[in-house]
Amino acid sequence: MNGLVSTFRIAVEALWVNKMRSFLTMLGIIIGVGAVIAMLAVGEGASRKISQQISTLGSNLLIVLPGSVTSGGIRMGSGTQMTLNMADAEAIEKECPAVEAVSPILNGVAQVVYGNANWSTGVYGAGVSILTIRDLALTSGRPFTEQDIRSAAKVCLIGQTVADNLFGDMDPTGQIVRIKKVPFTVIGLLEPKGQSLMGQDQDDVVYIPITTAQKRIFGTHFAGMVRSIMVKAKSADDLPAAESQVNALLRQRHRIGPKGEADFSVRNLTQMLQVAEQSTKVMTLLLGAIASVSLLVGGIGIMNIMLVSVTERTREIGIRMAVGAKIRDIRFQFLVEALTLSFFGGMIGVMAGVTASWVITALAGWATVITPLSIGLAVGFSGLVGIFFGYYPAYKASLLNPIEALRHE
Amino acid sequence: MLIETRDLRKIYQVGDTVVVALDGVNVAVEKGEFLGVMGPSGSGKSTFMNVVGCLDQPTSGQYLFEGRDVSRLDPDTLAEIRNRKIGFVFQGFNLLPRATAQENVALPLLYSRVPAKERAERAMAALKAVGLEGREHHRPTQLSGGQQQRVAIARALVNDAAIIFADEPTGNLDTRASREIMELFVRLNEEKGITVIVVTHDPDTASFSKRIIRFLDGRIVADDRNGGQGA
Numbered sequence: 135m136n137g138l139v140s141t142f143r144i145a146v147e148a149l150w151v152n153k154m155r156s157f158l159t160m161l162g163i164i165i166g167v168g169a170v171i172a173m174l175a176v177g178e179g180a181s182r183k184i185s186q187q188i189s190t191l192g193s194n195l196l197i198v199l200p201g202s203v204t205s206g207g208i209r210m211g212s213g214t215q216m217t218l219n220m221a222d223a224e225a226i227e228k229e230c231p232a233v234e235a236v237s238p239i240l241n242g243v244a245q246v247v248y249g250n251a252n253w254s255t256g257v258y259g260a261g262v263s264i265l266t267i268r269d270l271a272l273t274s275g276r277p278f279t280e281q282d283i284r285s286a287a288k289v290c291l292i293g294q295t296v297a298d299n300l301f302g303d304m305d306p307t308g309q310i311v312r313i314k315k316v317p318f319t320v321i322g323l324l325e326p327k328g329q330s331l332m333g334q335d336q337d338d339v340v341y342i343p344i345t346t347a348q349k350r351i352f353g354t355h356f357a358g359m360v361r362s363i364m365v366k367a368k369s370a371d372d373l374p375a376a377e378s379q380v381n382a383l384l385r386q387r388h389r390i391g392p393k394g395e396a397d398f399s400v401r402n403l404t405q406m407l408q409v410a411e412q413s414t415k416v417m418t419l420l421l422g423a424i425a426s427v428s429l430l431v432g433g434i435g436i437m438n439i440m441l442v443s444v445t446e447r448t449r450e451i452g453i454r455m456a457v458g459a460k461i462r463d464i465r466f467q468f469l470v471e472a473l474t475l476s477f478f479g480g481m482i483g484v485m486a487g488v489t490a491s492w493v494i495t496a497l498a499g500w501a502t503v504i505t506p507l508s509i510g511l512a513v514g515f516s517g518l519v520g521i522f523f524g525y526y527p528a529y530k531a532s533l534l535n536p537i538e539a540l541r542h543e
Numbered sequence: 544m545l546i547e548t549r550d551l552r553k554i555y556q557v558g559d560t561v562v563v564a565l566d567g568v569n570v571a572v573e574k575g576e577f578l579g580v581m582g583p584s585g586s587g588k589s590t591f592m593n594v595v596g597c598l599d600q601p602t603s604g605q606y607l608f609e610g611r612d613v614s615r616l617d618p619d620t621l622a623e624i625r626n627r628k629i630g631f632v633f634q635g636f637n638l639l640p641r642a643t644a645q646e647n648v649a650l651p652l653l654y655s656r657v658p659a660k661e662r663a664e665r666a667m668a669a670l671k672a673v674g675l676e677g678r679e680h681h682r683p684t685q686l687s688g689g690q691q692q693r694v695a696i697a698r699a700l701v702n703d704a705a706i707i708f709a710d711e712p713t714g715n716l717d718t719r720a721s722r723e724i725m726e727l728f729v730r731l732n733e734e735k736g737i738t739v740i741v742v743t744h745d746p747d748t749a750s751f752s753k754r755i756i757r758f759l760d761g762r763i764v765a766d767d768r769n770g771g772q773g774a
């Protein structure tokens with residue numbers, strides 16, 4: 135211990151003599167560690183956001199969209215045609231055993247008015263089980279009932295953003311709002327869900343019974359048409375089964391042969407997000423790996439400076455050997471010096487990385503998350519770099535011949 | 544016998560030329576002797592000092608230090624012997640330029656794992672023994688040549704060395720400082736019984752020795768025990 139403290143002091147003093155040089159050498163490690171931490175923070179931030187998105191989306195969710203339709207040789211985008219109807223939704227609920235709940239959706243943008251406040255928002259006609267399907271909860275009020283749907287009741291559930299804009303701090307339940315001039319009673323306030331992955335405000339929403347949407351708000355040429363169908367599978371394991379059951383059922387109902395092109399598509403959003411999450415993780419690893427390269431370059435900088443230092447201090451090494459320093463004493467001294475560089479570089483690098491993450495969040499608006507693991511990883515790696523690149527110069531120093539070292543000018 | 548060499552040889556090969564720096568040296572030095580080593584430049588004095596000082600190893604022959612054959616020992620064992628038994632004083636002082644006098648003197652103790660507090664105390668005592676009290680915080684550049692050489696002597700003393708090797712210790716000093724340094728060696732030899740071996744080509748410096756050996760072309764050509772006329 136006694137030797138360690140002295141050796142550390144000797145190392146710091148030796149580095150202090152060449153302050154500028156020591157700092158520039160550390161800079162390599164600072165940038166390396168900082169980059170690793172910032173990159174991992176960006177990656178972790180992105181993947182957390184996706185995970186959060188998966189949980190707010192509603193679990194085990196499938197969305198059936200009207201398919202692309204070829205009309206006159208021109209292929210239209212997905213959802214350009216209304217090919218789904220209420221009967222499809224009912225059939226899925228009845229005939230697909232892997233499905234837990236189904237809600238048809240008919241949505242659009244509409245002006246919602248309360249007193250002299252008004253707010254333009256997404257209005258969704260939905261079935262009774264919409265709250266279950268989307269994993270939504272109510273802050274106050276009650277959900278839709280079967281009766282609401284059957285009777286096309288003029289009732290609505292509103293999101294927090296809509297409530298804030300129309301009612302301020304007031305409890306909206308029981309109040310009357312007008313949607314496209316039709317009066318609706320607010321029966322419930324939804325719990326906030328925050329932003330979606332694309333930065334969409336998920337609380338800027340109004341739900342009304344699907345039947346009311348069809349009859350009063352988004353009247354279509356064909357009665358019973360819906361824009362999409364949301365399907366919740368019984369469990370994550372049932373998702374693939376639910377997907378193929380829905381596919382098969384709708385093909386049959388829409389009379390599409392085995393070779394024919396479907397006029398609908400079934401999308402597994404959870405799966406899509408999980409794929410995105412997976413690729414974000416790969417991305418994080420990649421970014422971290424690229425950043426590690428700069429750490430490696432920093433290590434080479436340490437090795438370079440330590441080699442120069444050993445040459446410059448050959449005489450000092452000779453003196454130490456003459457008075458009794460053993461091979462391991464000399465080796466240890468230069469190794470500690472290299473480690474001191476990489477350790478302080480690592481510490482400053484952590485601060486630089488944390489600062490860089492804040493700056494990235496502030497300027498680019500990306501979520502960044504710094505985990506203890508990433509700090510440990512970066513610091514540990516920089517320590518390894520110090521040992522690895524410090525060893526050779528230290529080894530070289532320890533093998534000097536004391537007489538030749540003493541004669542060195 | 545403190546030092547005994549038998550047919551000691553040191554051969555350097557540089558390219559095609561072979562230099563025989565030591566050519567069969569037989570010498571014995573007893574504890575408490577004050578030995579002068581003289582001879583023309585290139586005659587092998589420094590090579591001899593390095594071998595008997597355990598800094599270097601002979602090409603052939605035997606070297607017994609305190610009766611133990613040390614001519615084939617590994618570098619770490621030699622380092623330990625240097626650390627515990629041997630002190631060096633060089634012509635060019637060889638002090639660490641950034642360390643204070645006290646830190647320089649304490650250096651050997653660092654490698655014998657002496658605790659920091661004791662290191663400082665023993666370094667102070669050694670500095671006092673060479674008359675450098677009050678200069679312990681000076682760096683080498685803040686000291687005169689004679690003072691620097693005293694720091695080097697204090698460093699040689701600090702681990703209670705049995706023997707001090709001085710290779711041209713007065714080579715960089717003026718007459719007065721040279722004399723003071725030699726008187727210090729004499730005092731250490733007489734009062735503490737430390738064996739001193741001094742290489743020099745200066746007869747005045749050599750005159751402090753009780754015994755003088757002369758080198759020529761790597762051989763001892765004279766061993767004069769009637770030295771020590773004093774000055």
Ligand SMILES: Nc1ncnc2c1ncn2[C@@H]1O[C@H](COP(=O)(O)OP(=O)(O)O)[C@@H](O)[C@H]1O
Nearest residue numbers: 555557562564583584585586587588589590591
């Ligand atoms: N490292 C070395 N390599 C080659 N020759 C050397 C080396 N060291 C000393 N010599 C040669 O050995 C001889 C003795 O040198 P040295 O012991 O330094 O002489 P002195 O100290 O008496 O002047 C000289 O001829 C010198 O050139």
Ligand SMILES: [Mg+2]
Nearest residue numbers: 588589590710
């Ligand atoms: Mg010489």
